[in-house]
Amino acid sequence: MQLIGLHHVSLLTGKAERNFEFYxxxxxxxxxxxxxxxxxxxxxxxxxxxxxxxPGTEITFFDIPGLGRTHPGVSSISSTSLRVKTTDSLHFWKQRLADFGISSEEITKRAGRDTLAFQDFEGTRLILVGDNGEAGIAANEPWVIEGIPTEHAILGLGPVTLTVSTADPTIKIITDVMGFRKVGSYPSLTGDFPDVLVFATGEGGTGAELHIETRPDLPKERLGRGGVHHVAFRIPNEDEYEQWFTKIKQTRLPNSGKVDRYYFKALYFREPNGILFELSTDTPGFDVDEPLETLGERLALPPFLEPKRSEIEANLRPLEI
Incomplete structure (x- = not known):
């Protein structure tokens, strides 16, 4: 029983229309x-x-109009990475971002990989990371649009960074309970602080890593728009989901119990530093209620909400995307 890697990362936005345009x-x-x-x-x-x-490619957003900004700090998921094929792709993206008026940092090494950090319009901290043929969990099938060559398209989620005041309690949970293993470290890029620790699960590589940054100087994060609500990890099937439910229950960590999201089964819990984790099944997937060719083109509701469609649509603000 082993977590495969990252499943999705969920964030908050105050402007879904601009969010759609950006992503x-x-x-x-x-x-x-x-x-x-x-x-x-x-x-x-x-x-x-x-x-x-x-699974392993999704970055998701809850739309909350008027939401205040995030005040960065500890007990947070402080950055989300997105995988691209090579360092050449990072150079392409640095120019593309500049063409859209988006500033980015210089290409920098993190965990031995070339990376490019930038922010979206709400301050979401994003990092593009080049795979460069590294072994590990396989990349997925990119969605290619005009202006982005296939060889430079985003492939899925890369490492997620957790920022904490004290690392040991978080490390104990991700290693002793979740089965992650330490695979390396790299110097902090923000000053004279402890090295950032790198942990991997499954086959490892960019799609299966957590990076833990220790920052005892920071206050606790105040989550708002552009901030990360939770990170989810992949369980291959429902049989193993049942085993994970039993295991998390035995730890006595605060948890949600079993949650059926229809597109996947979920289990939420908070690690000792207060960061919200989710364990999610790969099955049945997002094409269970829509043809693959038309994913995302209509408001999709799981069967347990479908009887309330008229009421739900009446209470939703119009969203033209």
Whole structure:
């Protein structure tokens, strides 16, 4: 029983229309599901991913108009990476971002890989990372749009960075409970702080890593627009999901119990530093209620919400995307 890698990362946006433009028109991701927050059906939930909506490619956003900005700090998921094929792709993206008026940092080594850091219009901290033929969990099928050559398209999620005041409690959970293993470290890029520690699961590589940054100087994060709500990890099937449920229950960590999101089964829990983790099944997938060819083109509701479609649509603000 082993987690495969990253499943999705979920963030907050205050402007879904601009969010859609940024992630589809600039970054070239596919909108694979336009649905609602199942815990608050007056809020949209947008999923972006690769051409087929494969697990390990999704970056998702809850739409909360008027939401205040994020105040960065500890107990946070402080950056989200997106995989590209090579360092040449990073040079392409640096120019493309500049063409859209988006500033980026210089190409920098993180965990021995070339990376390019930038932010979206709400301050979401994003990092492009070049695979450069590295072994590990396989990349997926990119969604290619005009202006982005296939060889430079985004392939899926890369390493996620956790920023904490004290690393040991988080490390204990991800290693002893979740089965991650330490695979390296690299110097902090933000000053005289401890090295960033690198942990991997499954086959490892860019799609299966957590990076842990220790920053005792920072206050606790105040989450708002552009911030990361939670990170989810891949469970291959429902049989192993049942085993993970039993295992997490035995740890006595605060958790959600079993949650059926229809597109996947989920289990949420908070590690000791307060960061929200989710374990999600690969099955059944995002094409369970829509043809692959038309993913994301209509408001999709799981069967348990479908009887309330008229009420839900009436309480949703119009969203033209």
């Amino acid at each position: 589809t028109k600039i970054l070239g991701l596919r909108l694979i599901k336009k649905t609602v927050n199942q815990d608050n059906t007056q809020s949209y939930h947008l999923f972006y991913g690769d051409a087929k909506g494969n």
